[in-house]
Amino acid sequence: MIKTAFYLKDQKITRFKMTGHADFATEGLDIVCAGVSALAINTVNSLERFTPQVPQVQSDNVNGGYLEVTGVGMDEKSQLLLAAFQNGIIDIAERYDQYIEVKMFEI
Structure with a gap:
């Protein structure tokens, strides 16, 4: 399972961490891994x-x-890119919830 953590301060993403493998399919055919990797x-x-x-x-x-x-960065461009990444990861997690987990931590 891919475990993804977003760390937020004042509703802004300060960092993110991803660990593990999806194990949806064999290497080279794992669409969950490919999607997550491409986004990251x-x-x-x-x-x-x-x-x-x-x-x-x-x-x-x-x-x-x-x-x-x-x-x-906490600037608008950085946060927009990070929010788009977070949105994409959440979308994948909603469809493939047994292969990816997403958590938010307020710091």
């Missing part, structure tokens, strides 16, 4: 290209799947 990679790339603050990214695909993004 696009979000990180977009934050790096289109916002003034470059986020810090830690990842480890080998040992259980891990992505943590911190140091995101």
